[in-house]
Amino acid sequence: MLVVLAGAVTAGAQSLPSLQRQGSAGHLMVNGKPFLVLGGELGNSSASSADYMRPIWKKLRAMHCNTVLAPVYWELIEPVQGKFDFTTVDSLLAGARRHSIKIVFLWFGSWKNSMSCYVPAWVKKDYKTYPRAYDERGLAQEILTPFSADNLRADVDAFRALMKHIREHDEKYQTVIMIQVENEIGILPSARDYHPQATKAFHQPVPTALMQYLQQHKKSLAPALAEAWRKNGSRTSGTWEEVFGKGLATDEMFIAWHFALFANQVALEGKKVYPLPMFVNAALNRPNVKPGGYPSGGPLPHIIDIWKAATPAIDLLSPDFYNPDFIHWNDLYTRPDNALFIPEIRFEPSVSAKVFYALGHYQAIGFSPFSIESTDTPENEPIGKSYQVLTQLMPLLCQHQGKPTLDGVLLDKRSDADTLTFGNYTFIVKHDYTLGWSPGAKEENWPQAGGLIIQTAPNEFIVAGTGIVVSFVSAQPSKGRTGILSIEEGGYREGHWNPGRTMNGDQSHQGRHLRFPVGEYGIQKLSLYQYK
Structure with a gap:
């Protein structure tokens, strides 16, 4: 209203x-x-x-x-x-x-x-x-x-x-x-x-x-x-x-x-x-x-x-x-x-x-x-x-805006992780450098990283940002474990989603996470599911 x-x-x-x-x-x-x-x-x-x-x-x-x-x-x-x-x-x-x-x-x-x-x-x-x-x-x-x-x-x-x-x-x-x-x-x-x-x-x-x-x-x-x-x-x-x-x-x-x-x-x-x-x-x-x-x-x-x-x-x-x-x-x-x-x-x-x-x-x-x-x-x-x-x-x-389906994170070396919960899922969002894959991870100071998450359906999300890596667990473990059903990179044109690459392989570390490396900016569409 x-x-x-x-x-x-x-x-x-x-x-x-x-x-x-x-x-x-x-x-x-x-x-x-x-x-x-x-x-x-x-x-x-x-x-x-x-x-x-x-x-x-x-x-x-x-x-x-x-x-x-x-x-x-x-x-x-x-x-x-x-x-x-x-x-x-x-x-x-x-x-x-x-x-x-x-x-x-x-x-x-x-x-x-x-x-x-x-x-x-x-x-x-x-x-x-x-x-x-x-x-x-x-x-x-x-x-x-x-x-x-x-x-x-x-x-x-x-x-x-x-x-x-x-x-x-x-x-x-x-x-x-x-x-x-x-x-x-x-x-x-x-x-x-x-x-x-x-x-x-x-x-x-x-x-x-x-x-x-x-x-x-x-x-x-x-x-x-x-x-x-x-x-x-x-x-x-x-x-x-x-x-x-x-x-x-x-x-x-x-x-x-x-x-x-x-x-x-x-x-x-x-x-x-x-x-x-x-x-x-x-x-x-x-x-x-x-x-x-x-x-x-x-x-x-x-x-x-x-x-x-x-x-x-x-x-x-x-x-x-x-x-x-x-x-x-x-x-x-x-x-x-x-x-x-x-x-x-x-x-x-x-x-x-x-x-x-x-x-x-x-x-x-x-x-x-x-x-x-x-x-x-x-x-x-x-x-x-x-x-x-x-x-x-x-x-x-x-x-x-104004709904619990939207939230964001801001990370650096001192505060390198945050957690957000949307319905059945908890998002563990970390700075990309926590992976240790980049030479910059060894630097004394890390560039700030940020992102936002929009829940568009019970199991579907839009994630956007830079320098973040996101993994997922069940907010209610009794319902089972959480897995990635699919990740698509892409963009919106006149309000409609235009998919690019499917990211279920190396880009998601074989289903372990969603990632935007430091220095890269983008949008990814995410679907999650639960299993036992």
């Missing part, structure tokens, strides 16, 4: 892109059909020049990307207050349509990587009308304060104009499928803003809406937030320090609420014009770094409930990945109220394995390496080989 999430709407007979829920997973609908973002995010400046973009479109197609994540720069679309120039936007729309690629626009508005570097010159120079955030010494930063009504109004006006332009020029095409509101919001170098209006707000009572959310979600709050509230008596009213205690953690909770209110208002006003799905991304904090040492107050897992309470108009909160603990962070962002979308991840070979895990295990709605255009050999990029496989599987993946 599909349940519409907050913010999902339709317009007339033609449905706009929307986020829905299928079982336990989020579901992105585009042109009336489920869609997975096999994307690439452009480097910060690439989208500012049509000439620079011209060869990039072919690179995206060579890597089998179906979506590009592209910035829209406030300073370029509104160089003079109230006068808009959408040349860069129109160029991106034309290029995307020409190459059959969808767009997720990234609104580089008030904040980009916490700084206000893409606001127009007329905002930067008029700092009395458009004030900055202050650090604890009272020094202005090149960061707009979220406590200014003028700052909010200027951002909203520009964003509404952008959404109006997109609606007028793209609604019938649906090239644009989602919008990111701001970029990696956060405060530096202090844990909160010390602008006089911010300090005044800090000493006011915690807003009623947040207190009600805490009480309604008491059993499911993020641990750090729940513990801070409990330690101070689980009060139902009081100032920020009375409710959560004194310290940097409370400072960050406070600024998170106000950043979230600002972003929600921008999204809300934009949706009134053109209600596309909207999300906010987070620059992940590193272990043992205190608030103020990272962009603080963004939609990070330890304060994600504050963002959820403040942002009913925002559909997703998403992680940007530049640290190695992929599983840990995805666990924190995958929640009943938050489908996983990975809009930005370091562009490196391991993403070709991680995307199988993200779409298989977490059933993410999309995946997007950053600065994907930086490659000089797009046809050889591992992520392109994964995307080629996943493009074939998209209808099947979307059909099984």
Whole structure:
């Protein structure tokens, strides 16, 4: 059953892109059909020049990307207050349509990587009308304060104009499928803003809406937030320090609420014009770094409930990945109220394995390496080989999203095996190097390997990935042992399976396993049976 999430709407007979829920997973609908973002995010400046973009479109197609994540720069679309120039936007729309690629626009508005570097010159120079955030010494930063009504109004006006332009020029095409509101919001170098209006707000009572959310979600709050509230008596009213205690953690909770209110208002006003799905991304904090040492107050897992309470108009909160603990962070962002979308991840070979895990295990709605255009050999990029496989599987993946018939694995030398159970069968999935057949098995570090498994019938499965070897045992030994009935390599064309080789001999080690060697990417159709 599909349940519409907050913010999902339709317009007339033609449905706009929307986020829905299928079982336990989020579901992105585009042109009336489920869609997975096999994307690439452009480097910060690439989208500012049509000439620079011209060869990039072919690179995206060579890597089998179906979506590009592209910035829209406030300073370029509104160089003079109230006068808009959408040349860069129109160029991106034309290029995307020409190459059959969808767009997720990234609104580089008030904040980009916490700084206000893409606001127009007329905002930067008029700092009395458009004030900055202050650090604890009272020094202005090149960061707009979220406590200014003028700052909010200027951002909203520009964003509404952008959404109006997109609606007028793209609604019938649906090239644009989602919008990111701001970029990696956060405060530096202090844990909160010390602008006089911010300090005044800090000493006011915690807003009623947040207190009600805490009480309604008491059993499911993020641990750090729940513990801070409990330690101070689980009060139902009081100032920020009375409710959560004194310290940097409370400072960050406070600024998170106000950043979230600002972003929600921008999204809300934009949706009134053109209600596309909207999300906010987070620059992940590193272990043992205190608030103020990272962009603080963004939609990070330890304060994600504050963002959820403040942002009913925002559909997703998403992680940007530049640290190695992929599983840990995805666990924190995958929640009943938050489908996983990975809009930005370091562009490196391991993403070709991680995307199988993200779409298989977490059933993410999309995946997007950053600065994907930086490659000089797009046809050889591992992520392109994964995307080629996943493009074939998209209808099947979307059909099984949110169901126990879909799962995935991610393996390396430290975690070289995993087990998954589907009905009568347990799959023992190991890193290909555990076989010891490759010279690379002797190396200190192994490349990450990943895969996904779809159960299409009680005894039939589709397995896809790279660098994995899979064997099978009975989940209920009393029913007998498990054997391989057949393995076919092949692919999907227009939703139909096209078999290639039958793999029941040496390729399956005489019926012992299914295998994708490291460096190879593919799809295999598997049939199992039981015997005594």
